[in-house]
Amino acid sequence: MTDQSFYSGSQTGHLSEWGSAIAQICEEKGIDQEIIIEVIESALSAAYKKETGRKGRIVRADFNDQSGAGSFFEIYQVVDKKDREFAEKEESFELPKPDKKRKIKIWKEENLEDKDEPTEVAESEEEEKKPFFRPEREILVEEAKKLLPKIKKGEYLAIPVSAPKDFGRIAAQTAKQVILQKIKETEKNIIYSEYSERVGEVLPGTVQRVEGFQAHIDLGKTIALLPRKEQVVGERYEQGQRLKVYILRVDSESRNTMVIVSRTHPGLVEGLFKLEVPEIFAGVVNIHKVVREPGQRAKVAVWSEDPSVDSVGSCIGQRGTRVQAVTDELRGERIDLINYSEDPMIFLERALSPAKVRKIEVTDEENRRVRVLVDKDQQSIAIGRSGQNVRLASRITGWEIDIEVWNGSETVENTEVKTEEVPKPVAEKPEEVLTEMPSEEISEEPKAEEKE
Numbered sequence: 393m394t395d396q397s398f399y400s401g402s403q404t405g406h407l408s409e410w411g412s413a414i415a416q417i418c419e420e421k422g423i424d425q426e427i428i429i430e431v432i433e434s435a436l437s438a439a440y441k442k443e444t445g446r447k448g449r450i451v452r453a454d455f456n457d458q459s460g461a462g463s464f465f466e467i468y469q470v471v472d473k474k475d476r477e478f479a480e481k482e483e484s485f486e487l488p489k490p491d492k493k494r495k496i497k498i499w500k501e502e503n504l505e506d507k508d509e510p511t512e513v514a515e516s517e518e519e520e521k522k523p524f525f526r527p528e529r530e531i532l533v534e535e536a537k538k539l540l541p542k543i544k545k546g547e548y549l550a551i552p553v554s555a556p557k558d559f560g561r562i563a564a565q566t567a568k569q570v571i572l573q574k575i576k577e578t579e580k581n582i583i584y585s586e587y588s589e590r591v592g593e594v595l596p597g598t599v600q601r602v603e604g605f606q607a608h609i610d611l612g613k614t615i616a617l618l619p620r621k622e623q624v625v626g627e628r629y630e631q632g633q634r635l636k637v638y639i640l641r642v643d644s645e646s647r648n649t650m651v652i653v654s655r656t657h658p659g660l661v662e663g664l665f666k667l668e669v670p671e672i673f674a675g676v677v678n679i680h681k682v683v684r685e686p687g688q689r690a691k692v693a694v695w696s697e698d699p700s701v702d703s704v705g706s707c708i709g710q711r712g713t714r715v716q717a718v719t720d721e722l723r724g725e726r727i728d729l730i731n732y733s734e735d736p737m738i739f740l741e742r743a744l745s746p747a748k749v750r751k752i753e754v755t756d757e758e759n760r761r762v763r764v765l766v767d768k769d770q771q772s773i774a775i776g777r778s779g780q781n782v783r784l785a786s787r788i789t790g791w792e793i794d795i796e797v798w799n800g801s802e803t804v805e806n807t808e809v810k811t812e813e814v815p816k817p818v819a820e821k822p823e824e825v826l827t828e829m830p831s832e833e834i835s836e837e838p839k840a841e842e843k844e
Contacts (some may be wrong), residue, residue: 414428414429414432414457417575421575421578421579422579422582422613423575423578423579423582425457427578428575429455429457431570431571431574431575431578432455432457432571433452433453433454433455433462434453434570434574435566435567435568435570435571435574436453436455436462436464436567437451437452437453437464438566438567438570439559439564439566439567439570440453440464440555440556442562442566443556443559443562444556446466446488448526448528448529449466449467449528449529450466450467450468450529451464451465451466451467452464452465452467452499452550453465462555463494463552463555464552464553464554464555465499465550465551465552465553466488466550466551466553467499467529467548467549467550467551468487468529468530468531468536468548468549468551469529469530469531469546469547469548469549470530470531470532470533470536470543470544470545470546470547470548470549471525471530471531471532471533471545471546472532472533472545473525473532473533473534475522475523476522476523476524476525476530477522477523477524477525478524478525479524479525487531487535487551488551488553489553490539490551490552490553491552491553491554494552495552496539496540496549496550496551496552497540497550498540498542498543498547498548498549498550499547499548499549499550531549533545536549539551580644580648580649581649583613583614583642583649583651584642584644584649586613587611587614587639587642587651588642590639591639591640591641591642592638592639592659593638593639593663594636594637594638594639594659594660594663594664594666594667595611595636595637595639595653596634596635596636597609597610597611597612597616597634597635597636597637597653598610598632598633598634598635599629599630599631599632599633599634599635600615600631601631602629602630602631605619605620605623606618606619606620607623607629609635609637609653611637611651611653614649614651616637616639616650616651616652616653617650617651617652617653618637618653618654618655619652621656622640622652622653622654622655622656622657623655623656624655624656624686624687624722624723624725625686625687626687626723627655627687627723635655635721636660636663636664636667636721637653637654637655637660638653638654638655638657638659638660638663639651639653640652640653640654640657655686656684656686658682658683658684658690659682660722661682661684661690661692661718661722661727662679662682662692664717664718664721664722665679665692665707665714665718668709668714668715668717668718669706669707669709669714671696671701671703671706672694672706672707676696676698676701676706677694677695677696677701677703677706677707678694678695678696678697678703679692679693679694680693680694680695680732681693681732681788683784683787683788684725684784685780685783685784686725687722687723687725688725688726688780689725689726689727689728689776689780689781689784690722690725690726690727690728690784691727691728691730691743691784691785691788692707692727692728692729692730693730693731693732693739693743693788694706694707694729694730694731694732695731695732695733703731704729704730704731707729708729715727715729728745728746728784730742730743730745730788736789736791737752739789740752740762740764740785740789740791740793743784743785743788743789744764744774744781744782744785744793746773747766747770747773747774747781748766748767748770749764749765749766749770749774750765750766750767750798751764751765751798752764752765753765755794759792760790760791760792761791761792761793761794762791762792762793762794763794763796764793764794764795764796765796765797765798766795766796766797766798767797767798768797768798768799771795771797774795775795782795
């Protein structure tokens with residue numbers, strides 16, 4: 393055989409050293425064997441051109457992973473003379489001498505031009521001219537038929553060439569660089585393809601290391617980044633710690649594909665309930681909306697089309713085991729489960745729990761604003777410390793809420809605490825999720841204004 397043998401592997405059908413190495417790379421990198429072989433063939437082609445000085449040619453290699461043998465072909469596109477322009481002084485290019493022990497064939501690979509140098513086209517103001525004939529990678533149909541009679545215009549002629557007896561140091565270094573670069577690009581594409589489809593999912597991970605204010609989370613196939621703004625204020629991360637994260641996005645614009653994860657996004661709470669509550673996973677119970685102030689409190693509205701199913705009870709679980717598992721993963725963040733209702737007034741009343749509401753009045757329907765009347769002893773509960781309860785209720789219902797005291801009639805005793813006086817509800821976009829740590833849940837009773 394005239395094929396260049398890069399390793400004298402076993403010829404008895406056993407896996408050669410090349411095959412073992414390729415199998416190991418496939419297992420470690422999660423790359424298909426066919427892709428690894430394509431990478432090796434690309435590297436061999438680059439080394440061949442470097443060693444022989446055949447720049448500008450289209451060279452392809454066939455690699456046998458069992459024997460470690462490689463064979464080379466120079467590829468030429470078959471063109472018609474009338475479709476090309478010819479330079480006045482043509483450089484002398486000779487076709488390679490075919491390896492007589494192997495057959496000339498038609499190369500079936502598609503888009504060869506896209507993988508090599510682009511076709512140069514002469515431009516003219518009057519009309520677009522034909523591309524110039526490139527003898528280093530094109531052959532006229534008449535000449536091609538002399539080598540392979542059945543070849544047609546537009547097809548690619550593959551001429552087998554003898555491999556160098558030994559590749560020099562520069563050619564070997566070129567092959568090594570090509571292999572490393574191609575494997576890195578393949579890994580990047582695999583990670584982007586896999587994790588871009590999993591954006592919005594909750595996955596388990598392990599803290600690999602912490603650098604400054606950023607934590608690096610090992611997801612198994614890649615290392616994700618947990619930036620500071622996606623961390624819950626007060627949470628501390630240590631190497632080897634296991635936790636669940638929300639896949640926020642996949643950044644492919646950087647040098648390496650980076651998966652960005654979050655611990656503050658409302659989707660983390662929703663994903664945890666899907667993992668803990670089989671009824672949610674099966675679609676029997678549905679989550680209408682989740683709002684949260686990370687690390688402090690969250691409200692989750694759930695509902696079910698089946699009237700016999702207790703949606704809130706399903707999420708709580710026997711003796712509260714299901715909701716407690718979610719709370720533990722969120723490091724003690726309190727969770728209020730609410731039965732969703734299509735009636736906005738009923739939903740508003742439930743959203744303000746655990747406060748008991750006396751009456752709800754719509755004050756501005758166009759701007760979705762209501763006045764909620766509660767007993768004096770329920771006012772601080774309805775508002776919550778720093779307005780947390782009423783703020784979350786406003787976000788989950790989509791109504792601006794004014795809390796006022798009911799004094800046994802239609803009149804109002806005081807009106808000083810309103811939702812516009814506390815921070816406005818934050819948007820639920822990942823980059824805008826609130827990360828300040830609010831105070832505790834229940835506020836002290838606000839002082840009433842002196843009567844005039």
